[in-house]
Structure formats: C-alpha cells, structure tokens
Amino acid sequence: MEINDYKKIKTIHTLSLQYDIPTERISTFWKNLEKNKISTTQCKSCKTKYFPPQIDCHKCLESNMKWVKLDTEGVLETYTHVMMPPTSFIKKIPYTVGVGAIKNEIKILAWIIDVPYNEIEVGMKMKIIIKEIDNRLVYMWTKAKTNR
C-alpha cells in the first residue's frame, strides 16, 4: 500500500469555464467581416468613432450608432513575437502581435502574418486582411504592397 504523507490534497471536482459572450448588439461587425469588410461604429450625434465597435457613446450618452467601413491601410506602432504562449495557443507559436494605426484615428491590435521576422519594424506600412481561422473570421495585419 502506498504511504500517503498528506502534504497536499488534489481537488477532485474540476471546474471548466466556457462563456457565451453576448454580441447581438454589435453582430454587424462580424456580418461585415463575412463581406470582407472591416467596419466599426460611429456615433450619429457627436461623430465619435469607436474601435472595438460598441453600441453606446460615452461622450453623448446616446446609443445611436452607424456602421462605417474602416480604411485598411495602417502604420505599425509596436509589436512583439510571442514565444511562450498561453496553454490554449500552444499550437500556434510563435506568433506576432502588433498595433497598427489607421489614419492616426483608430488603432487596431491583431496578429501580423505573412511577413518575415526581419522585415517587421515600427513605422512599416501595413494593411488589414480578413482570414478564416478555426471556423472563425479574424482580421489580421500584413505588410502593405509598396510601389518601389
């Protein structure tokens, strides 16, 4: 018989947490991704744009948004290459996350894909593309084609 020193007790009831995130009020965002469009919300009253899209305007306290198409061209402000991932992303490493600024107005955080490591640098011109990953549409950054 194994001797138990009782230095610890492993809990036998495990808890698994998976959430249904309500996205009904901004479902248009993903419907637009299906049409290969990246869009966001703009307040009809005060013209403030929000990204990520939201249905409420905190500036004028109204919930009266219109959906506007976003420009897909941006400039890279910062990035990192993730080498040690969270458990659920272990199969995806290494990946590069970056924040790009569109017309100095909206910034978008997303993966940077299809760009060799040594070509990624702050200030580089990028564009948004929409890809399907694990049955889901996701927006990503990639290098913009430049005319040289």
Added chain:
Amino acid sequence: MEKVAIVGVGHSKFGRRTDLNLNELAFESIKEALIDARITSKDIEHVTVGTMGGLSEESLPAVVINEYAGFNSKGLLRVEAACATGSAAIREAYTNIASGLCDIAIAIGVEKMTQVEGSTAIEMLGRAGSYLWEFENYGLTFPAYYAMYAIAHMKKFKTTEEQLGLVSVKAHKYGAMNNLAEFQKEINLDKVLNSPVVSWPLRLYNSCPVSDGSASVVLASEKAAKRLTDTPIWIKGLGAASDTANLSKRQSFTEIKSTSKAAEMAYKMAKISPKDIDVANVHDCFSISEIMAYEDLGFCKKGEGGKLIENKDTYIDGRIPVNLDGGLKAKGHPIGATGTSMIVEITKQLRNEGNKRQARIKNGIGLVHNLGGTGHTCYVTILSQ
C-alpha cells in the same frame, strides 16, 4: 481628514510556498504586523484583504482569512486592482481611518499562485485586458503587453536590451541580500541576455515570477498611533489613476500615463517633488516597466530611464535608490501582496530598519509605485517620517 500612520508591518517569505495554505500564508504576515504594532486581532476595527484570487481553491479568500486570523465580526472587504491590489488595499484601509470611521485598520495583501499548473496561471494572467478583442483571437500574454512597450521605447529612445538586463541584475543583487525574497542569487548581464525569449524582446530573466506571498500593514489614526508606537510612518500622499483596458486605445506606448497622473496627485497632496524622495519601490513586473517608471515618476527625463540604470543612479548609493528589496523580479510577485510588500519595505527604510540594505535617508520621504495590469490602474503612495 484624520492623519494616518503605519504602526505595524509584517511580510512572509515570498516564493513557491506549497508548504502552507492561503490562511496560513496570510497569517505569517498578519501575526508579524500585529506583534510589530503591539496589538492583538481584537484591536483591529476594519479589515481589507487585497487579493486577485482565482488560483487557490477558495472563492472568497477574504472571508476565510478573516476567520483564521480571528478578525471575524469586524467590517471586511476584499479589493482587487490586478497587480496594484496591495496598494488599493492600503488606500481602502487609509480612507476608513482618514474619514474618522475607525482608528485602527489592517490591510492584508496575499496571493497563492502555485496551487495550479504554471500554464494555467499564465493563461489566467494573459486574459488581463480586453478578453474578446485581445485574448480570444490573438492569445495575448502578460509579457507580450510589456514587450510591446519595450519595442516602442527601444525604437523611440534607443533603450537597449543591455539596459533592460541591468534592471534585473540590480534586482537580483538586492534580492540576494533579502532573506524574504524568492530569488536570493546574484546574476550577471550574460545570464539575462542568454535566457530564453518569453515575448520578444523580453526574456525569462526580464520577467517577474509567479509567486506565493503575503504582506500586512496595520494603520492607525494619529491619536491611536501616539499610544502604539514611537516610530509612526505617515501616509503623506496618495494618488490613483486609470487608463484604457484595450492596449489599442492607449495614446502612447512609451509611457504609462496612469503613473504620471497618480504621481502628480500624490506629489501635490504630500507637497513634495521627485527630488525630495530618499528611497522608492517601483513596479518592475518586467525590466521595461522599471525603466518607464523612472521617467513617468519624474526621476529623470523621458527617454533617459535606460541611462539611469546604466549609471547606477538607482543603486543603494545612487541619487535615487529603487527596489532595494529585490523588486518584483527577485523578491517575487504574489499579485495581491506586492503593493503591501512595497509599503512594508519603504516603512522599514524610513524607520532605519533596512540593515545591509538601508538607504541613506535625508528628507525622511519614500515612495511606492504600484501598477495594475498594463497600466490599467496605478497607485502612488508617499510615506514620511
């Protein structure tokens, strides 16, 4: 508003403490703080427990700790401000006394992080931002957020990997002199630069560990402090500020605005400026955050944080000693306990109880800088003799 003093402090050994449970760990510092204040649990009138929770088996950590330590029957609250939780607990306990609601309160910072698999802890911390827009599709990790600050800082101010590494070298130098620190071995720059990359450019040795630990602080009104101690340390200034959850909504990636805002509030309340500070503890969850803190707190000009560490200006005999207890990097970072741990360290420094790690105290003023998340919140607390 009443004046508030720190009259008792306690600090557990930080590190992998699988030898004790949440209550026992909290008690390690609670007992020390009560004895230091020369009181018992009966004298405490209000209890604030600072803990992020979620990584130990207890859903209501404050409740079980309150019972274990014999405080049950007093007002009790759990506060959370991510990694600034400890400072938030101090602020909460402070306001109970400053408002005149009670005379003696305790702020207990505690975290148990090693009861789950390491990868689980990392996954949980990676969700510290906007879940749907940062974690769900892009797998952000906590180091990744700060790595993005580092990249921007290196591009704009030419901060180098070597300067980042020197922050860790200092941390370990003082950790080696602190018997309560998780890591008590000195390291050299090569060790940092050769360690594996966690999220470029941050390496293992640029990153604070996942730790267990607790630190407790007994606070009292002026009236109570006078009868309890000859060496009250006064809370002279407090500042608190916040910033956006989404990193993409930040105005700048080379500064943490919540730090400069909180610091401005604290300096104004204490009627001091950065040059008056004798010793400080700043939030070094990653090497870059210490460098940015030097700048955002006004210890040096923007962009010169790297030079400050290079010139050893923040060593014990430098012009502004920082993190003489090993910082988060070497001392450890049990999330809820870090803020109270910093308060304990600065209190000891101002009481001249620093021993081998004692800074030269000229003005009798110390500063604690504690960040939550990626700068989602910041608390700055100024203590004085």
